[in-house]
Amino acid sequence: MRTDEILAGLERGDTAALARAISLVENQRDGFDRVLTHLHPRVGRGTTHRIGITGPPGAGKSTLVERLIQHYRSPAGGDLKVAAIAVDPTSPFTGGALLGDRIRMESVSLDPKVFIRSMATRGAHGGLATTTEEVADVLEAFGFDRILVETVGVGQTELDIAATADTTVLVLVPESGDGIQTLKAGVMEIAEVYVINKGDRPGADKLQQELAIMLGMRRGSTFAHVPAHHGRPTASPGPSDGWEPPVLTTIATQGEGVAELAAALVRHRDYLAATGKLTERRGRRLEARTRAVVNRAVRQWVWEETGAAELLARGGSPYEVAAEVLNQVRRGGR
Amino acid sequence: MRTDEILAGLERGDTAALARAISLVENQRDGFDRVLTHLHPRVGRGTTHRIGITGPPGAGKSTLVERLIQHYRSPAGGDLKVAAIAVDPTSPFTGGALLGDRIRMESVSLDPKVFIRSMATRGAHGGLATTTEEVADVLEAFGFDRILVETVGVGQTELDIAATADTTVLVLVPESGDGIQTLKAGVMEIAEVYVINKGDRPGADKLQQELAIMLGMRRGSTFAHVPAHHGRPTASPGPSDGWEPPVLTTIATQGEGVAELAAALVRHRDYLAATGKLTERRGRRLEARTRAVVNRAVRQWVWEETGAAELLARGGSPYEVAAEVLNQVRRGGR
Numbered sequence: 273m274r275t276d277e278i279l280a281g282l283e284r285g286d287t288a289a290l291a292r293a294i295s296l297v298e299n300q301r302d303g304f305d306r307v308l309t310h311l312h313p314r315v316g317r318g319t320t321h322r323i324g325i326t327g328p329p330g331a332g333k334s335t336l337v338e339r340l341i342q343h344y345r346s347p348a349g350g351d352l353k354v355a356a357i358a359v360d361p362t363s364p365f366t367g368g369a370l371l372g373d374r375i376r377m378e379s380v381s382l383d384p385k386v387f388i389r390s391m392a393t394r395g396a397h398g399g400l401a402t403t404t405e406e407v408a409d410v411l412e413a414f415g416f417d418r419i420l421v422e423t424v425g426v427g428q429t430e431l432d433i434a435a436t437a438d439t440t441v442l443v444l445v446p447e448s449g450d451g452i453q454t455l456k457a458g459v460m461e462i463a464e465v466y467v468i469n470k471g472d473r474p475g476a477d478k479l480q481q482e483l484a485i486m487l488g489m490r491r492g493s494t495f496a497h498v499p500a501h502h503g504r505p506t507a508s509p510g511p512s513d514g515w516e517p518p519v520l521t522t523i524a525t526q527g528e529g530v531a532e533l534a535a536a537l538v539r540h541r542d543y544l545a546a547t548g549k550l551t552e553r554r555g556r557r558l559e560a561r562t563r564a565v566v567n568r569a570v571r572q573w574v575w576e577e578t579g580a581a582e583l584l585a586r587g588g589s590p591y592e593v594a595a596e597v598l599n600q601v602r603r604g605g606r
Numbered sequence: 607m608r609t610d611e612i613l614a615g616l617e618r619g620d621t622a623a624l625a626r627a628i629s630l631v632e633n634q635r636d637g638f639d640r641v642l643t644h645l646h647p648r649v650g651r652g653t654t655h656r657i658g659i660t661g662p663p664g665a666g667k668s669t670l671v672e673r674l675i676q677h678y679r680s681p682a683g684g685d686l687k688v689a690a691i692a693v694d695p696t697s698p699f700t701g702g703a704l705l706g707d708r709i710r711m712e713s714v715s716l717d718p719k720v721f722i723r724s725m726a727t728r729g730a731h732g733g734l735a736t737t738t739e740e741v742a743d744v745l746e747a748f749g750f751d752r753i754l755v756e757t758v759g760v761g762q763t764e765l766d767i768a769a770t771a772d773t774t775v776l777v778l779v780p781e782s783g784d785g786i787q788t789l790k791a792g793v794m795e796i797a798e799v800y801v802i803n804k805g806d807r808p809g810a811d812k813l814q815q816e817l818a819i820m821l822g823m824r825r826g827s828t829f830a831h832v833p834a835h836h837g838r839p840t841a842s843p844g845p846s847d848g849w850e851p852p853v854l855t856t857i858a859t860q861g862e863g864v865a866e867l868a869a870a871l872v873r874h875r876d877y878l879a880a881t882g883k884l885t886e887r888r889g890r891r892l893e894a895r896t897r898a899v900v901n902r903a904v905r906q907w908v909w910e911e912t913g914a915a916e917l918l919a920r921g922g923s924p925y926e927v928a929a930e931v932l933n934q935v936r937r938g939g940r
Contacts, residue, residue, distance in 0.1 A: 305925035312923035429763055558924070563909075565924035566931045570908055571901050573932055580900060589646035590892070590899035591639035597900045598907055604938040 275303035279310055282414060287384065290414050294389060297406045308406055311413035316554045320412045321541050324437030326423045326430055331443045332469040334358070334377070335524040336533075337422050341380045343530050344418055352417035354380075355387040359404055359433050360424045387411065401432040402564045405557070408436070431462055436557060438550065439540045441465045441533075444483075446475030460486060464517050465536050471521035471529065483519045515543055578605035609637035613644055616748060621718065624748050628723060631740045642740055645747035650888045654746045655875050658771030660757045660764055665777045666803040668692070668711070669858040670867075671756050675714045677864050678752050686751035688714075689721040693738055693767050694758045721745065735766040736898045739891070742770070765796055770891060772884060773874045775799045775867075778817075780809030794820060798851050799870050805855035805863065817853045849877055912939035 273281070273292045281289020296304045325333055337356050343349040356377075380386045391404065408419050421437055423430040434440045442463035447470075466487075468479055518536050522529030544550035574580045580597045587593075607615070607626045615623020630638045659667050671690050677683040690711075714720045725738065742753050755771055757764040768774045776797035781804075800821075802813055852870050856863030878884035908914045914931045921927075 305928070309923040309925045312925075559918065562918055562924040562927050566908065566914060566918070566928045567901075567905055569928040569932050570904060570935060573935065574900065574904050575897075584893065584896055584900070589643040590896040591643045591646075593896050594639070594900045594903040598903050601904060601907065601935070602938050604936050 275306055278303075278307060282307075282311070282410075285415070287387070290387065290410070293410050294407050297410055298391065298403060300403075304406075308409060311409060314413040315409045316412075316558065318412070320417060320419060321439065321537065322408055322412075322419045322421065322437040323537055324421045324423070324434035324440040325443060326434040326440065326463075327443035327467075328445075329424055331445045332524045333422050333424070333443050336443060336467070336469060336522060336530070337420050338377050338380060339524050339527050339530045340418075340420060340534060341377075341386055342527070343534050345380065345383060345385065348531070349534060350417070353385045353415060354418045354420065355408075355411040355416040356389070356420040356422065357404060357407055357411075358388075358390045358422045358424070359400060360390075387416065399564070399568060400429065401436055402561060402568065404433050405436045405561055435462060438544060438553065439464050439537055441467055441537075443467045443469050444479060445470045446473045446479050464515060464540050465533070466517055466519040467529075467533060468519065468521045469524050472523055476521065480519055480521070487517060487519070514547065515540065573605070574601060609640055612637075612641060616641075616645070616744075619749070621721070624721065624744070627744050628741050631744055632725065632737060634737075638740075642743060645743060648747040649743045650746075650892065652746070654751060654753060655773065655871065656742055656746075656753045656755065656771040657871055658755045658757070658768035658774040659777060660768040660774065660797075661777035661801075662779075663758055665779045666858045667756050667758070667777050670777060670801070670803060670856065670864070671754050672711050672714060673858050673861050673864045674752075674754060674868060675711075675720055676861070677868050679714065679717060679719065682865070683868060684751070687719045687749060688752045688754065689742075689745040689750040690723070690754040690756065691738060691741055691745075692722075692724045692756045692758070693734060694724075721750065733898070733902060734763065735770055736895060736902065738767050739770045739895055769796060772878060772887065773798050773871055775801055775871075777801045777803050778813060779804045780807045780813050798849060798874050799867070800851055800853040801863075801867060802853065802855045803858050806857055810855065814853060814855070821851060821853070848881060849874065907939065908935065 273289070275296075278289050278293050278296065282293060293307055295301075296307060325337060327333055337358075341354045341356060344352040344354045377388055381388055389407065391400070391407070404421060408421065411419050419437075421433065423433045440463050442460070442465075444466070446468065466483055468476055468483070470476075520529055520533055520536060522533060524530070541550070544553065574597065578597070579600050583593050583596050583600075607623070609630075612623050612627050612630065616627055627641055629635075630641060659671060661667055671692075675688045675690060678686040678688045711722055715722055723741065725734070725741070738755060742755065745753050753771075755767065757767045774797050776794070776799075778800070780802065800817055802810055802817070804810075854863055854867055854870060856867060858864070875884070878887065908931065912931070913934050917927050917930050917934075
């Protein structure tokens with residue numbers, strides 16, 4: 273399918289064209305930038321909500337995503353169009369578990385208003401967050417109301433990807449190690465909504481308490497005890513950034529707590545919109561992405577169209593090579 | 607201290623100059639590339655062994671590192687000069703836990719033949735692996751026999767950093783979640799030496815078995831049972847890459863198993879040297895680093911010395927901005 277045909281297909285709402293457009297973007301094949309530039313005016317203006325879902329392996333994120341999709345597809349959930357992208361930065365080859373998850377998502381995968389895609393690293397280290405955002409842009413321009421981005425794991429790359437969403441959800445389970453002690457500060461701090469999945473298992477209460485203490489400390493409260501609530505704006509801005517992250521309990525396998533999670537997500541999005549933070553965040557995100565796209569384009573140019581590759585092959589200290597490449601680049605790469 | 611003075615100080619073996627050189631390199635201040643180019647001929651030729659130590663938070667990595675340092679400093683351990691770098695990619699600000707670890711490392715931190723340094727992210731995402739290698743280069747040129755690089759966490763960035771070592775050690779504990787099921791494939795596959803720390807706790811045997819099964823599968827063996835061994839070359843190269851990763855048990859708080867770990871590390875390094883893989887790896891690593899250093903230098907040039915920043919501020923789709931920047935860069939940035 274040529275780029276023109278893909279663009280025409282997207283205009284018609286053709287799902288096959290959507291799949292082609294996403295492959296094009298994912299692999300940065302010829303025309304991918306034209307597609308994204310074409311769709312650009314339709315991105316970041318509407319009511320689409322991007323939701324990042326992260327947490328340790330085994331926390332039940334995929335089941336929760338499937339249940340959220342079912343909820344959004346139901347009349348009670350708004351009969352919305354939902355897309356889910358599962359991203360595994362540490363699986364360069366098979367994306368093992370994710371493939372299994374897609375099969376498990378059978379209950380929703382045949383629904384034409386549902387789009388599910390797995391992505392794994394394709395060589396380009398550090399570029400996965402950018403590619404994920406680009407795929408999400410295509411989905412948003414196509415008219416999906418909710419875009420769920422699931423990342424497996426709790427490292428820096430996973431956080432970078434989850435942080436491209438409007439709202440980030442951290443899913444934990446009672447048995448994840450010694451509770452939240454085993455999660456690092458950076459991971460714990462990023463989320464706007466916390467979910468204790470498998471909430472009927474032993475240890476759920478303890479985890480709830482630990483989270484409440486952690487969130488109390490983050491808010492700068494002098495009291496360790498935090499009363500239960502469902503996610504609400506705080507009276508004044510402060511260390512909590514004006515939003516008190518709720519701690520919700522779910523049993524994803526039984527669908528318990530999923531409607532409450534969806535409601536908390538709406539509350540967070542409304543909060544972002546009402547305070548102007550949604551526009552602000554999207555602006556920052558666009559700037560960061562433009563930087564990343566520029567860096568990627570320049571990097572490709574340097575290695576493919578200047579003499580950099582030969583200078584690299586000649587050897588020497590990395591700094592000498594860099595100085596020589598820079599000299600060349602300053603002359604326009606020749 | 608001027609760059610000349612730092613270089614002279616390094617020649618004299620002055621520890622204050624070493625600390626200055628590392629700060630210079632870590633912050634990429636003026637002259638850092640000159641220092642690294644000066645030291646370049648002394649790197650990657652000697653008997654220095656770089657050891658990456660990674661694993662989930664709470665696995666006892668810092669205690670293990672402290673014990674390894676004590677071992678190397680003892681007559682039985684060879685009375686070696688040891689440096690340790692602790693890297694936390696998700697802690698942009700404080701490096702919280704790591705600071706605590708440094709205090710706990712008091713037993714070795716006053717020894718002049720021991721050098722300990724904590725590093726946290728400093729804005730430059732994705733550049734931490736490069737900076738870690740540069741700091742390790744300074745330490746190697748200064749004459750340290752062992753360089754331990756500890757990373758906290760088990761994400762992609764942590765793996766990238768650990769992979770800059772000659773030998774990568776993965777430290778697990780019996781209670782890390784549901785055993786190795788909670789660790790992802792990419793994490794499990796990278797290590798050359800596995801350590802079950804806190805090996806006296808319940809679940810250690812189960813974890814040992816799970817690891818043996820996983821390693822058996824990796825070797826392509828049809829038998830799940832793998833006999834205990836201490837890390838040895840396999841008869842023929844194959845899926846195991848010619849090295850059977852040992853699974854060792856330690857109780858770091860009591861120093862148990864530390865000498866055995868040190869011995870396994872020597873065996874792996876000897877194996878790498880004997881098979882030519884050490885040279886091969888270092889060559890690949892130097893090439894990857896040169897690419898990273900070139901990209902970093904070009905990136906800085908683009909944003910600081912061309913019109914890219916103004917084009918970014920003007921807005922538009924990231925791909926339009928990238929195309930305009932590229933047009934400018936092709937003309938030498940003006």
